[in-house]
Amino acid sequence: MTRPVIYWRIVSFVVAAAFVGLWQLIANLKLVSPVFLPGPDRAWASLVRGFTAGDLASKLLGTLEHMVYGWFLASVAGIALGALIGSSRTARSYVAPSLEFLRPLPVSAIIPVAIAMFGLTQTMALFVISFGAIWPMLLATIHGFAAVEPRLYEVARSLQMSRLAVIFKIALPSAAPDILAGMRLSLTVALILSVVCEILAGLDGLGHSVLLSARAFRSADLFAGVILLGVIGYLTSLMMSFAEARLLGYRRGVL
Amino acid sequence: MADRGKALALPVTLLLVFEIWARSAHLHSDSLAPPSAVLAALWSAFADGAILTATRDTLMSAFAGLFLGGSIGLALGILLGLLQPVDRLMEVTIEAIRPIPSIALLPIALIALGFGYRMEIAIVSFACIWPVLILARAAVREIEPRLMEVARALKLSPADRVRKIVIPAALPRIFVAFRLAAGIALIVAVTVEIAINPIGLGAAIMAAQQGLQADLMLAYLIWIGLIGFGLNAGLNLMQGRLFGRAALVRDRT
Amino acid sequence: MLSPRRDIAIVFQDYGKALLPWRTAAGNVSLALEATGVPGAIRAGRIDALLKKVGLPNHANKYPAEMSGGMQQRLQIARCLAQDPKALLMDEPFGALDAMTRQGLQDEVLSLVAASTTTVIFVTHDLEEAIYLGDRVIGLLPNPGRIGIDLAIDLPRPRDQLTTRENPEFLRLRRELFDFIKASEA
Numbered sequence: 001m002t003r004p005v006i007y008w009r010i011v012s013f014v015v016a017a018a019f020v021g022l023w024q025l026i027a028n029l030k031l032v033s034p035v036f037l038p039g040p041d042r043a044w045a046s047l048v049r050g051f052t053a054g055d056l057a058s059k060l061l062g063t064l065e066h067m068v069y070g071w072f073l074a075s076v077a078g079i080a081l082g083a084l085i086g087s088s089r090t091a092r093s094y095v096a097p098s099l100e101f102l103r104p105l106p107v108s109a110i111i112p113v114a115i116a117m118f119g120l121t122q123t124m125a126l127f128v129i130s131f132g133a134i135w136p137m138l139l140a141t142i143h144g145f146a147a148v149e150p151r152l153y154e155v156a157r158s159l160q161m162s163r164l165a166v167i168f169k170i171a172l173p174s175a176a177p178d179i180l181a182g183m184r185l186s187l188t189v190a191l192i193l194s195v196v197c198e199i200l201a202g203l204d205g206l207g208h209s210v211l212l213s214a215r216a217f218r219s220a221d222l223f224a225g226v227i228l229l230g231v232i233g234y235l236t237s238l239m240m241s242f243a244e245a246r247l248l249g250y251r252r253g254v255l
Numbered sequence: 256m257a258d259r260g261k262a263l264a265l266p267v268t269l270l271l272v273f274e275i276w277a278r279s280a281h282l283h284s285d286s287l288a289p290p291s292a293v294l295a296a297l298w299s300a301f302a303d304g305a306i307l308t309a310t311r312d313t314l315m316s317a318f319a320g321l322f323l324g325g326s327i328g329l330a331l332g333i334l335l336g337l338l339q340p341v342d343r344l345m346e347v348t349i350e351a352i353r354p355i356p357s358i359a360l361l362p363i364a365l366i367a368l369g370f371g372y373r374m375e376i377a378i379v380s381f382a383c384i385w386p387v388l389i390l391a392r393a394a395v396r397e398i399e400p401r402l403m404e405v406a407r408a409l410k411l412s413p414a415d416r417v418r419k420i421v422i423p424a425a426l427p428r429i430f431v432a433f434r435l436a437a438g439i440a441l442i443v444a445v446t447v448e449i450a451i452n453p454i455g456l457g458a459a460i461m462a463a464q465q466g467l468q469a470d471l472m473l474a475y476l477i478w479i480g481l482i483g484f485g486l487n488a489g490l491n492l493m494q495g496r497l498f499g500r501a502a503l504v505r506d507r508t
Numbered sequence: 509m510l511s512p513r514r515d516i517a518i519v520f521q522d523y524g525k526a527l528l529p530w531r532t533a534a535g536n537v538s539l540a541l542e543a544t545g546v547p548g549a550i551r552a553g554r555i556d557a558l559l560k561k562v563g564l565p566n567h568a569n570k571y572p573a574e575m576s577g578g579m580q581q582r583l584q585i586a587r588c589l590a591q592d593p594k595a596l597l598m599d600e601p602f603g604a605l606d607a608m609t610r611q612g613l614q615d616e617v618l619s620l621v622a623a624s625t626t627t628v629i630f631v632t633h634d635l636e637e638a639i640y641l642g643d644r645v646i647g648l649l650p651n652p653g654r655i656g657i658d659l660a661i662d663l664p665r666p667r668d669q670l671t672t673r674e675n676p677e678f679l680r681l682r683r684e685l686f687d688f689i690k691a692s693e694a
Contacts, residue, residue, distance in 0.1 A: 008343040008344075008346075009346070009347070011343075011344060012343060012344055012345070012346045012347040012348070013347050015344045015345065015347065015348060016347040016348040016351060019348055035366070036363075036366060036367045093258065093261045093262075094261050094262075094264055094265050095265060097261075097262030097263075098262070098265050098266050101266075101480075101484055102480065103487075104438055104441075104480075104483035104484050104486065104487040105479065105480040105483045105484070106441055106442040106445040106446065106479060106483055107442070108442065108445055108446035108449050108450075108457070109445055109449070109456075109457070109460060109475075109476050109479045109480070110476070111449050111461075112449070112460045112461050112463070112464035112472055112476075113286060113464070113472065113473070113476060115464055116285045116286035116464050116467075116469065116472065117286040149525050151520060151522060151525040151526045152525070152526070152528065154518075154520070154526075155520075155526050155539075157512045158512045158514075158516075158517065158518045159514060159539070159540055159543035159544075159591065160512060160513070160514045160543065161543045165542075165543070169528075169539065169542070170528070173528070173530045173531075174528075174530070176530070188356070191356050192356045192357070192358045192446070195356060195358050195359055195361075196358055196446055196449070196450045199361070199450050199451065200449070200450060206359075207358075207359075210359065210362045211361075211362050211451075213362065214362030214363070214365050214366045217366060219366070222362055222363060222366070223363075225359075225362075226355065226359045226360065226362070226363060229355060229356055229359040230351070230352070230354055230355035230356075230359070233354030233355060233356055234350070234351070234354040237354055248530075250529055250530045250531075250532075250571040250573065251529070251573065
């Protein structure tokens with residue numbers, strides 16, 4: 001980082017802190033009823049209390065578990081299916097149109113069907129989360145595999161590489177930028193669906209706990225939960241950026 | 256023609272196989288119903304008008320939220336795109352708020368606004384701000400610098416500059432932003448209804464599930480899918496008509 | 509020959525598309541070694557030697573996007589040499605390069621060939637390039653594809669960009685090929 005960038009960053013933090021100060025001021029002056037809007041001090045206190053004395057850590061873990069299991073299942077299935085469909089022109093011409101038709105479907109609409117099949121259970125949540133998270137990855141992988149430079153396949157043929165070697169050494173790395181973009185989108189979807197499933201099925205997690213806080217008008221606990229969900233969103237997106245920087249570093253010459 | 260045949264082959268085969276299996280096995284299930292029964296349920300839901308009311312509620316919330324959130328996102332996006340220093344000052348604040356999953360605001364909206372349209376619109380708005388803000392900011396930043404020089408040479412007022420140069424120049428990409436946001440708006444609206452809000456298509460499909468009417472539930476599922484597909488296709492068509500093929504770029508946020 | 513064989517390597521004209529952008533120079537050469545089943549332990553040494561041979565000894569860790577066109581084409585040649593081929597097919601390999609880079613690479617191909625037993629089949633539209641590089645120049649005629657002219661080149665080796673091109677025999681061969689092309693287009 002060059003010096004001016006750091007200065008801007010610091011000033012930008014100060015601006016963010018000023019917004020938090022403004023929030024505190026509004027809460028202190030009771031411009032909005034404290035029932036709806038706790039100050040950042042009360043939210044922070046609730047956050048600390050939740051972790052030290054309460055069960056916020058286990059709620060956080062619950063949500064992370066739902067999200068990561070569903071996302072992982074979706075990643076494996078999405079990339080494998082996408083590779084299968086994407087590497088064959090015939091399969092693409094039969095399957096891709098159906099997938100394109102299903103793509104704009106609001107995936108949460110599958111929740112009632114999943115409840116009818118599995119009841120209000122963890123299995124239902126896992127099914128819904130992985131079903132929702134598979135789409136971005138599946139479509140991105142199919143697109144990535146279909147867009148591999150044809151010349152590279154010729155190079156592979158002139159080297160008489162095996163089919164497996166072609167997939168792992170040519171097609172997958174070539175599709176990696178698309179797949180990573182899909183994985184990023186899938187993580188967001190997985191987090192949202194985890195929260196929704198927890199709310200609907202009363203599963204142990206932040207989604208259920210913020211709903212209970214809202215019902216009991218415990219606004220400080222509510223804000224603490226929402227802040228924690230924001231932190232999860234922020235950290236997962238940071239992790240994906242890190243993975244992209246590591247895996248796609250070769251593109252810096254192009255960009 | 257051959258392509259269309261291939262495209263239809265898979266879904267038609269699946270539906271036929273399922274229909275035959277469901278009939279021969281005398282299927283009685285809370286979660287599945289033969290396609291013919293689903294079609295019949297869809298037809299009767301149209302006949303008694305229930306599906307039309309629900310569709311109206313969902314689309315009204317989605318579009319109101321899209322309009323509200325999109326306008327805020329557009330205004331902020333243009334501001335941040337034009338004024339680099341403001342963009343840098345706001346960077347941390349925006350990075351801190353943006354990753355909050357829209358659905359996490361549901362309980363806050365619930366205690367502040369109660370059940371109904373207002374709460375749903377608030378959540379949809381929050382979700383729609385970000386794609387529009389990010390894409391509009393990028394679009395404004397990448398306006399041909401010559402055009403901005405022209406604006407300066409003509410001594411246009413800031414308001415005129417935005418109205419006569421910035422918005423028209425960035426319009427194709429702003430439309431793309433709204434197209435993406437429209438998809439998000441529908442998804443968030445249905446999700447809020449399924450999770451908690453007792454109006455619209457989401458609430459209707461949940462009611463069908465709780466009433467153990469598998470055929471009606473699947474009918475709603477298909478209808479929601481059709482609306483999603485229709486909205487997407489319609490906006491794509493509009494984009495092609497308004498801005499030509501050049502604007503049909505693949506966008507990712 | 510109808511299907512690809514591993515003992516015949518192909519150097520493509522569009523070097524930018526034929527290299528794996530996510531692998532370094534060393535990694536791209538390694539691809540051919542992996543495909544031919546060279547054990548991992550001795551790959552590194554072979555890669556170093558090959559990169560040195562094509563004049564890229566200090567660029568092993570660069571990605572293709574960080575290299576110039578001439579360097580990318582050298583890298584592709586190194587990968588092809590890693591196949592240890594009996595024959596090297598070069599399809600207009602220098603077509604997309606500027607004149608100076610092109611002459612440099614011509615001389616390098618000549619010295620690579622002199623130091624090995626590999627047969628090179630070099631496709632080009634540049635008459636002088638054909639004469640300068642070749643032992644034998646074959647001109648093709650279209651519709652149906654057939655051999656139209658077959659010249660033995662008896663210019664002394666090693667060849668030199670200035671003296672060879674000024675050699676009266678060089679000029680005579682150029683004239684003969686030029687007349688052939690003109691006649692075939694008429």
